[in-house]
Amino acid sequence: DQQVKQNSPSLSVQEGRISILNCDYTNSMFDYFLWYKKYPAEGPTFLISISSIKDKNEDGRFTVFLNKSAKHLSLHIVPSQPGDSAVYFCAASAGDNTDKLIFGTGTRLQVFP
Amino acid sequence: NAGVTQTPKFQVLKTGQSMTLQCAQDMNHEYMSWYRQDPGMGLRLIHYSVGAGITDQGEVPNGYNVSRSTTEDFPLRLLSAAPSQTSVYFCASRHNWEQETQYFGPGTRLLVL
Numbered sequence: 744d745q746q747v748k749q750n751s752p753s754l755s756v757q758e759g760r761i762s763i764l765n766c767d768y769t770n771s772m773f774d775y776f777l778w779y780k781k782y783p784a785e786g787p788t789f790l791i792s793i794s795s796i797k798d799k800n801e802d803g804r805f806t807v808f809l810n811k812s813a814k815h816l817s818l819h820i821v822p823s824q825p826g827d828s829a830v831y832f833c834a835a836s837a838g839d840n841t842d843k844l845i846f847g848t849g850t851r852l853q854v855f856p
Numbered sequence: 857n858a859g860v861t862q863t864p865k866f867q868v869l870k871t872g873q874s875m876t877l878q879c880a881q882d883m884n885h886e887y888m889s890w891y892r893q894d895p896g897m898g899l900r901l902i903h904y905s906v907g908a909g910i911t912d913q914g915e916v917p918n919g920y921n922v923s924r925s926t927t928e929d930f931p932l933r934l935l936s937a938a939p940s941q942t943s944v945y946f947c948a949s950r951h952n953w954e955q956e957t958q959y960f961g962p963g964t965r966l967l968v969l
Binding site: 747749784785786787788789832834842843844845846847848849 | 860887889891896897898899900901904906912914915946948957958959960961962963
């Protein structure tokens with residue numbers, strides 16, 4: 744049972760436009776969410792996170808939105824750059840059990856000129 | 857700092873063989889973990905450790921053993937490899953109090969024939 748779902752396996756966006764990556768979750772106990780970025784042949788790197796007490800967190804070109812009632816979060820990248828081309832994973836954890844992250848299946852973003 | 861290092865980068869095993877995937881970090885991180893990444897499955901937590909001498913199971917622990925005798929090292933052992941363990945394995949580490957700043961190694965690609 745996939746508790747964290749990324750239903751779009753891939754996304755293609757033109758450079759300079761907005762990229763929106765989506766993530767849905769089923770476990771209402773999740774209260775901390777993270778986005779990781781992964782280039783081929785490398786490990787994932789942390790990008791941005793959000794706690795359930797917030798509905799938005801911004802870091803430069805990256806903004807994460809959380810809609811708790813819909814159990815949905817999204818990552819916005821504005822403006823998109825070719826270097827953003829990578830696989831993006833969302834992940835979640837519940838309560839005090841921050842030792843266990845549950846990852847989504849990933850979305851491959853391609854930013855073309 | 858070398859960060860998180862993993863060896864080997866690639867390994868081919870025959871069914872039933874045993875091997876140890878090595879992971880080391882030089883950042884004095886208390887928390888270390890092992891994930892596997894399979895196509896369409898995202899990253900799944902195998903085992904983790906919050907300090908030397910302490911380990912616990914993640915989402916998919918069967919077929920794997922771990923130990924944590926030092927802060928720096930967290931080896932993952934496959935006692936009797938099976939084709940279902942063909943995957944890419946990532947080791948990660950962080951300070952116990954830093955949920956999001958988890959550093960991943962470059963991964964070990966394992967093929968079990």
